[in-house]
Amino acid sequence: WVKVSSKHWSQWAKTNITCVQSYRTEQNSTGGAAYQAKGMGEKELPGVLICEIGGAFGVLESHVEFLKKHFNLITLREFHRNKDELCEKIKSIFVFECRPLIDRELLESLPSLKVVANSGVGVNHLDLKLISSFGVKVTNTPHAVSDSTADIGMALMLASARRLVEGCHIATSPDTTHFAVDWLGVEVTRATLGIIGMGSIGYKVAKRAKAFDMNILYHNRNRRKEEEEQAVGATYCRNIEDLLQESDFVMLVVNLTPETHKLIGKRELQLMKPTATLINICRGAVVDQDALVEALKNGVIKAAALDVTHPEPLPRDHPLLQLKNVIITPHIGTATVQALLMMTEEAVENIQAVLNDLPIPSEVIPQ
Numbered sequence: 042w043v044k045v046s047s048k049h050w051s052q053w054a055k056t057n058i059t060c061v062q063s064y065r066t067e068q069n070s071t072g073g074a075a076y077q078a079k080g081m082g083e084k085e086l087p088g089v090l091i092c093e094i095g096g097a098f099g100v101l102e103s104h105v106e107f108l109k110k111h112f113n114l115i116t117l118r119e120f121h122r123n124k125d126e127l128c129e130k131i132k133s134i135f136v137f138e139c140r141p142l143i144d145r146e147l148l149e150s151l152p153s154l155k156v157v158a159n160s161g162v163g164v165n166h167l168d169l170k171l172i173s174s175f176g177v178k179v180t181n182t183p184h185a186v187s188d189s190t191a192d193i194g195m196a197l198m199l200a201s202a203r204r205l206v207e208g209c210h211i212a213t214s215p216d217t218t219h220f221a222v223d224w225l226g227v228e229v230t231r232a233t234l235g236i237i238g239m240g241s242i243g244y245k246v247a248k249r250a251k252a253f254d255m256n257i258l259y260h261n262r263n264r265r266k267e268e269e270e271q272a273v274g275a276t277y278c279r280n281i282e283d284l285l286q287e288s289d290f291v292m293l294v295v296n297l298t299p300e301t302h303k304l305i306g307k308r309e310l311q312l313m314k315p316t317a318t319l320i321n322i323c324r325g326a327v328v329d330q331d332a333l334v335e336a337l338k339n340g341v342i343k344a345a346a347l348d349v350t351h352p353e354p355l356p357r358d359h360p361l362l363q364l365k366n367v368i369i370t371p372h373i374g375t376a377t378v379q380a381l382l383m384m385t386e387e388a389v390e391n392i393q394a395v396l397n398d399l400p401i402p403s404e405v406i407p408q
């Protein structure tokens with residue numbers, strides 16, 4: 042089965058797509074009969090190139106059965122072993138994080154390629170102009186990732202405010218004989234949160250922060266509708282400077298583009314309060330890391346909590362890894378059972394939409 046957004050359902054239902062018919066089978070028995078009558082099960086499934094099955098950048102083993110109902114999965118290794126036979130069959134590439142690498146050589150070797158389906162929202166690892174010059178579309182999965190990534194933003198903010206990692210070390214250290222700590226955390230409740238980037242993830246952060254009675258500021262290229270602002274109690278800051286000066290916590294939730302590369306540098310850090318914390322859940326390169334190290338060492342800001350760095354992982358001798366006022370997690374914004382399943386489902390919907398000339402739920406258009 043595959044989840045197809047209800048607004049696109051009627052168009053999907055008119056087609057002969059195997060997955061849609063089997064989805065209907067689960068919903069009502071008439072759908073199952075239609076599936077049989079059209080004989081769709083006999084059609085050759087479109088070829089999808091994947092990096093591998095399992096491993097850090099491969100398709101999850103638990104998703105393979107589902108994917109195989111829709112596609113003929115071809116791993117990169119199989120492709121390289123049998124290029125001549127497989128190159129015509131591959132209609133789509135399923136990209137997870139930055140694998141497989143999509144370069145000119147790969148694109149030139151796939152004449153039937155129609156879509157590069159990125160599993161995840163960030164597409165900074167893809168050369169959009171190059172891909173589109175081959176007439177190939179790019180899609181991503183913004184809906185699937187928004188809850189889990191917003192959760193990580195909240196988790197990092199709370200962990201940093203309450204010094205959870207330090208507390209954990211004390212509680213688990215073999216040297217600990219009693220639980221006296223010589224420091225205090227701060228509360229996020231009623232503090233000011235500045236969200237930079239108010240797309241679907243930023244907005245979900247705001248929803249969560251509202252439940253903590255936080256005072257919410259946001260900066261975004263486009264201002265949200267008034268009713269959306271009111272629903273989460275967020276105030277728009279046209280100038281990023283105002284947000285930086287007023288916030289106790291600044292959370293970065295933008296896409297990495299040439300415009301947002303090193304968006305937070307020395308000047309921006311100096312505008313922040315010395316008691317403020319920077320939280321980054323988007324991409325490491327949005328922050329000038331050298332400037333951040335200096336700011337953290339010299340008390341320009343209080344702390345940082347980063348789910349993303351540049352590069353990933355940081356070299357083991359990187360100064361950010363030596364600082365006590367920094368929490369770093371290994372880019373786990375979408376690392377949940379639910380998010381990964383939804384990312385796969387959303388990618389399948391995107392691929393099927395492109396291959397069947399249907400409205401594409403999440404197409405990424407090169408600027």
Ligand SMILES: O=C(O)[C@H](O)CO
Binds near residue numbers: 138161164374375
């Ligand atoms: O871009 C995203 O959705 C996450 O960072 C996972 O890559």
